[in-house]
Amino acid sequence: MQQQFEAVSMTGGHGTNSYANNSLLQRDGANLVKTMIEEAVAEKLEIDTFPSVGTFNITDLGCSVGPNTFLAVQTIVKALEHKCASLGLSSCMPEFQVFFSDHSSNDFNTLFASLPPNRPYFATGVPGSFYGRLFPKASLHFAYSSYALHWLSKVPKEVLDRNSPAWNKGRVICLGGPREVFEAFSRHFGRDVEAFLSARAQEMVSGGIMGLIILGRDDKVAEAKSPIGVIGGVLGSVLMDMAAKGTIEEAKVDSFNLPIFTPTAKEYQKLVESNGYFSIEKLELVRDDSDRSSDVAIDPKMLAMHGRAATEDMVRKHFGHEVVDEVYQRGEKKIMENSHLFKNANVLLPSLFVILKRKADPQIA
Amino acid sequence: MQQQFEAVSMTGGHGTNSYANNSLLQRDGANLVKTMIEEAVAEKLEIDTFPSVGTFNITDLGCSVGPNTFLAVQTIVKALEHKCASLGLSSCMPEFQVFFSDHSSNDFNTLFASLPPNRPYFATGVPGSFYGRLFPKASLHFAYSSYALHWLSKVPKEVLDRNSPAWNKGRVICLGGPREVFEAFSRHFGRDVEAFLSARAQEMVSGGIMGLIILGRDDKVAEAKSPIGVIGGVLGSVLMDMAAKGTIEEAKVDSFNLPIFTPTAKEYQKLVESNGYFSIEKLELVRDDSDRSSDVAIDPKMLAMHGRAATEDMVRKHFGHEVVDEVYQRGEKKIMENSHLFKNANVLLPSLFVILKRKADPQIA
Numbered sequence: 001m002q003q004q005f006e007a008v009s010m011t012g013g014h015g016t017n018s019y020a021n022n023s024l025l026q027r028d029g030a031n032l033v034k035t036m037i038e039e040a041v042a043e044k045l046e047i048d049t050f051p052s053v054g055t056f057n058i059t060d061l062g063c064s065v066g067p068n069t070f071l072a073v074q075t076i077v078k079a080l081e082h083k084c085a086s087l088g089l090s091s092c093m094p095e096f097q098v099f100f101s102d103h104s105s106n107d108f109n110t111l112f113a114s115l116p117p118n119r120p121y122f123a124t125g126v127p128g129s130f131y132g133r134l135f136p137k138a139s140l141h142f143a144y145s146s147y148a149l150h151w152l153s154k155v156p157k158e159v160l161d162r163n164s165p166a167w168n169k170g171r172v173i174c175l176g177g178p179r180e181v182f183e184a185f186s187r188h189f190g191r192d193v194e195a196f197l198s199a200r201a202q203e204m205v206s207g208g209i210m211g212l213i214i215l216g217r218d219d220k221v222a223e224a225k226s227p228i229g230v231i232g233g234v235l236g237s238v239l240m241d242m243a244a245k246g247t248i249e250e251a252k253v254d255s256f257n258l259p260i261f262t263p264t265a266k267e268y269q270k271l272v273e274s275n276g277y278f279s280i281e282k283l284e285l286v287r288d289d290s291d292r293s294s295d296v297a298i299d300p301k302m303l304a305m306h307g308r309a310a311t312e313d314m315v316r317k318h319f320g321h322e323v324v325d326e327v328y329q330r331g332e333k334k335i336m337e338n339s340h341l342f343k344n345a346n347v348l349l350p351s352l353f354v355i356l357k358r359k360a361d362p363q364i365a
Numbered sequence: 366m367q368q369q370f371e372a373v374s375m376t377g378g379h380g381t382n383s384y385a386n387n388s389l390l391q392r393d394g395a396n397l398v399k400t401m402i403e404e405a406v407a408e409k410l411e412i413d414t415f416p417s418v419g420t421f422n423i424t425d426l427g428c429s430v431g432p433n434t435f436l437a438v439q440t441i442v443k444a445l446e447h448k449c450a451s452l453g454l455s456s457c458m459p460e461f462q463v464f465f466s467d468h469s470s471n472d473f474n475t476l477f478a479s480l481p482p483n484r485p486y487f488a489t490g491v492p493g494s495f496y497g498r499l500f501p502k503a504s505l506h507f508a509y510s511s512y513a514l515h516w517l518s519k520v521p522k523e524v525l526d527r528n529s530p531a532w533n534k535g536r537v538i539c540l541g542g543p544r545e546v547f548e549a550f551s552r553h554f555g556r557d558v559e560a561f562l563s564a565r566a567q568e569m570v571s572g573g574i575m576g577l578i579i580l581g582r583d584d585k586v587a588e589a590k591s592p593i594g595v596i597g598g599v600l601g602s603v604l605m606d607m608a609a610k611g612t613i614e615e616a617k618v619d620s621f622n623l624p625i626f627t628p629t630a631k632e633y634q635k636l637v638e639s640n641g642y643f644s645i646e647k648l649e650l651v652r653d654d655s656d657r658s659s660d661v662a663i664d665p666k667m668l669a670m671h672g673r674a675a676t677e678d679m680v681r682k683h684f685g686h687e688v689v690d691e692v693y694q695r696g697e698k699k700i701m702e703n704s705h706l707f708k709n710a711n712v713l714l715p716s717l718f719v720i721l722k723r724k725a726d727p728q729i730a
Contacts, residue, residue: 055501095501099489104477112469112492122501124464125490127477136420136460136487 032286033213034075040211040355041079044281048087049207056080057140059099061130062148065110072144073098077120096121101134131195135203143200143210150215152259153192156184160255169254170240173232174261175223189261193271201277204358216285216352217262227349228262231307238330248319256318268352278356287350304332398578398718399440405576405720406444409646413452414572421445422505424464426495427513430475437509438463442485461486466499496560500568508565508575515580517624518557521549525620534619535605538597539626540588554626558636566642569723581650581717582627592714593627596672603695613684621683633717643721652715669697
């Protein structure tokens with residue numbers, strides 16, 4: 001993640017508004033994905049074909065500060081141990097080395113301080129952008145990423161340019177505006193995915209598996225009613241209200257966009273195929289349709305808190321810390337007043353569940 | 366490094382009293398050791414005997430926050446590149462992965478933020494004590510440690526026990542007191558070295574090289590006149606003065622010891638031989654006898670600042686932050702008033718320069 005992404009660290013620490021205390025949606029996703037990880041390892045990973053695996057190397061790309069990353073890694077290691085045991089490899093069970101990776105402004109001190117004490121793996125931290133190389137050639141066996149790959153490396157230039165047809169005036173996301181805005185974000189996302197997959201193609205062994213969870217878009221749901229559309233719509237409208245009141249400058253709103261793109265399954269599939277280094281073992285859009293979702297669907301406070309945890313750092317850096325509380329108080333009020341809007345929205349965010357396998361030979365499609 | 370060592374982090378940040386600004390002695394040592402690293406790689410490392418080195422793994426154990434660790438790693442990587450080129454391996458030059466390791470309370474955020482931008486290696490951080498396992502089996506090719514291995518895993522219990530003949534009343538180090546004190550520290554150091562070497566024996570490939578720089582003791586110099594003896598003597602005497610004045614409790618002084626042991630070359634040699642996993646390629650006590658050393662030898666301010674950078678965190682945690690400034694102001698004054706004492710002291714600290722090679726078969730001596 002490059003400079004622009006450095007600006008979108010999740011809120012650190014353990015306070016009411018911290019990421020650690022407001023990542024329930026992500027953890028729900030991680031629970032849903034537990035089955036996917038187990039399936040990926042049990043059915044897709046041919047661990048016995050790897051040449052003499054003394055160490056099995058795992059990475060979580062975009063790990064943040066925990067605790068979700070520790071839960072995911074635990075699932076991966078348990079599934080691998082089970083796999084080795086079922087293949088009769090228990091006597092030569094590999095050791096596990098886990099590379100927790102995020103951009104260098106991530107709070108690695110907090111991450112390291114909260115590592116589980118009796119972990120069945122050797123822990124390391126890797127600072128840097130996953131849109132570039134992070135690891136030596138052919139050194140990774142399993143790469144995992146949860147709710148990180150929808151962050152672009154930066155906001156596309158065109159959408160901040162008042163002379164471009166893609167100028168995203170008065171909005172903060174790629175949805176709900178002119179087609180050109182969407183297309184600028186989409187092109188940028190395509191380049192980022194290509195950079196991500198090409199870097200990983202170098203780093204993963206043949207047969208290595210990637211399990212990716214990415215905020216996705218349901219092409220059957222109107223953009224403005226998609227969860228990202230709702231959150232972005234509320235934030236944009238709050239900022240415009242505050243500009244009208246004179247609390248912040250309108251030009252400052254126009255130069256602010258969230259570097260997020262949520263692909264449909266079809267869009268992501270095309271990008272993976274065009275890259276060509278990975279075979280698609282699974283790629284589907286998953287939504288939580290459980291009863292529980294209807295219980296939380298109209299809790300505006302919770303929606304507001306999750307929106308805040310994910311965007312507060314960016315808002316603070318762009319608009320200054322003195323307006324942050326007002327932005328989110330207004331946001332919560334707006335969500336409360338318009339709760340009818342959310343009845344048909346998927347408050348639990350739709351996610352792409354993707355399993356990719358590194359092909360034996362690089363065959364560019 | 367275990368709990369007790371967690372208490373001895375170097376002072377973080379970049380202030381006047383920070384480790385980063387007061388580690389000149391250590392950097393001098395690193396400059397001296399540049400030749401040793403180059404010698405170790407050029408003459409001792411048989412890189413061509415390693416089975417298919419795709420990645421060459423390097424660690425700095427006790428790396429702190431930089432910049433010394435970056436200079437050392439740069440020297441190691443350059444020497445390795447030179448070695449590969451001279452062996453005609455340039456076409457299949459391995460990639461380098463560097464594991465910066467220190468205890469988990471080290472400021473890894475600062476370390477990561479100050480990584481050189483165009484570094485010829487992949488950087489990772491490894492939190493934990495080097496007296497236990499940190500890496501998978503047979504995964505390291507070169508391990509480096511500079512001025513870290515003289516820190517014990519903790520203060521020996523006996524020296525804090527008023528009923529033991531090894532009670533170190535009114536002193537803060539192992540030198541200059543009863544023989545039993547020295548012996549308690551020496552036994553503890555022996556156990557720590559055994560733990561360190563046994564962990565590394567698991568982690569290093571056969572033929573892997575360790576380059577270690579350890580604060581040492583010259584057995585021809587009286588203990589009290591050795592640099593550690595001088596610094597410890599000054600600190601102990603300042604603390605006793607403050608106890609007499611009633612600023613701190615005397616019992617508090619009696620329960621404070623620096624967990625430092627500085628071995629002679631002979632002592633360290635015996636420990637390595639008794640462990641048996643490594644052959645000794647080089648082991649010598651080095652002192653800087655250059656002209657420059659006489660210029661700085663009687664600069665009490667510099668001596669006081671170095672002593673402060675290395676011990677301030679421990680003093681603060683044990684006695685409270687409100688007495689820290691007074692401790693070091695008194696220390697500086699005492700050094701100034703007694704500068705005749707330091708004329709015969711080696712102000713540039715004598716250091717053991719050690720090159721060890723992992724034997725092909727574990728042969729316990």
